Amino acid sequence: MTTVRRTLRAVGAAAAASFVLAAPAGAATATDSDHDALLARGAYLMNSIVACGNCHTPMGPTGPLAGMELAGSGDMPDVGMVWRAANLTPDPDTGLGAWTDAQLATAIRDGVRPDGSLIGPPMPVAFYKKMADADVAALIAYLRSISPVKHAVARSSYDFPLPASWGPPASAGLTAPDRTDPVAYGGYLADIGHCMHCHTPLHAEAPIPDERRVGAGGLAFPGPWGVVVAANITADRDTGIGGWTDQQVKDAITKGVRPDGSRLVGPMPVANYANMTPEDLDALVAWLRTVPAVSQRVR
Template sequence: MSVWLKAACAALVVAIVCAPPARAQDAALLERGRHLVEVTGACGNCHTPMGPQGPVAGRTLAGGTVFDEPPFRAVAPNITPDPETGIGRWTDAQLARAIREGIRPDGSLIGPPMPMALYRGLSDRDLAAIVAFLRTVPPVRNPVERSVYRITLPPAWGPPVTSVPEPANNPVARGEYLANAVAHCMECHTPMLPTGQNDHTRLGAGGMEFRGPWGVSVARNLTPHANGLGGWTDAQIIRAITQGISANDRPLAPPMAFWAYRAMTPAELSDLVAYLRSLKPQE
């Protein structure tokens, strides 16, 4: 074998050994997407039909849940890959734009309660992971009615989003990213304006009412005020998030997605608590 051929073979071996396997990369991306959709993002809390015992079997992310509020009667869409009633015919770019900018392939705007102002902060990596995972969800044929808005939606939720980096590597920044861009905690725990958007001058103040089979639940104040989480320990906050038990041992009610958040990692929960502690106290 010539010296050149030996060198070429050696280089090829090095490239094969050193390059990360594509399958491993794909598996990591899909696992990240699964965690975002099923755990921290709890997408099924809105997009999976719920029965008396929780999520309806065989209807994961098939849509149909109705949110009837003064500003709108919104119906969660089917986000399974079904080509007729879901997202099966959407390209990856169209799906990514819908998630982060709230614009469907036909150019129409997605309205509340989809937290578009928060999803605009999804990092490029996490957005790609969500799109990749949604492609793997079993398709479910489930036509749903269109949402009806009693308010005028804006032309867009903001300028096009070109690129979003990962959050800064510190607990508060990671917790803020988790609470807003991913888990959208502040969508429910911040009062709503008549426009159907959150009042960000009262971030985390709670007070929104949610009606369902459980009755009426009121979003708690998540700020460090005495009326909020000011007297709670870190362990009590984490128990409330993952088990649905208040500091006074009272069971908490839906639509808080305890069923999903119980699988959050200890690091995620620690970051989330750090962020909640950093909020401006709200009465």
């Protein structure tokens, strides 16, 4: 899978070149090199920590389907819902080609479509709300650079009513924490990588994340691998990863291997995480160490 992702990155770079050449004069005030940098950042985020394709690219038995990057998932049966992740390619009819940048940003950070409807709960909007303007712009530049794929995806269906909104709109002018503060920057990476969307159990009373047990694992993920339960990644030494070295934590995240040599299975996009820079990985682990210990055995 790493090979596939690496190839996608190369394709992204090639698409970048043609996008710049094809940009109509006066379409943007930014220079070509500004745009190149934005697109490179978007490709990096998409193919490493952010990994929208983990939901939005259809998967076959051996991983992402070739030629279908971000073209939308099939039917994904889940508890209380059948979710279908939309086509994010620039196809004007079945994808996002007709959406403006502002509409895309609102969809990603606020979970609202141009027609005012709410994007359902599989999409980790609560985390994307914290995404810096520059990174939203970079991801949008990347989405505009990939090949359009005609693939109609129906909206998801839910057995429960959706709320009116996912809270107040993201504030304008959001920036990422400074990289000189690895814990803060690592926490930002964990947000835009929505680690805790998968690793936090739900309240016993309602299907919302239990803020008293952030990172304690326990959510079950059905899939081609059977059913796998998200791990406890809090600092608890017995039931979490408190006893692991930094290198062991990194090997789990980027190679899918635990300290005892067993392999992770399931939905975590390890092949994407393998593309993180060493600095970003250091920051992510520095932050992970600060997640308060919660004792909860899941495995």
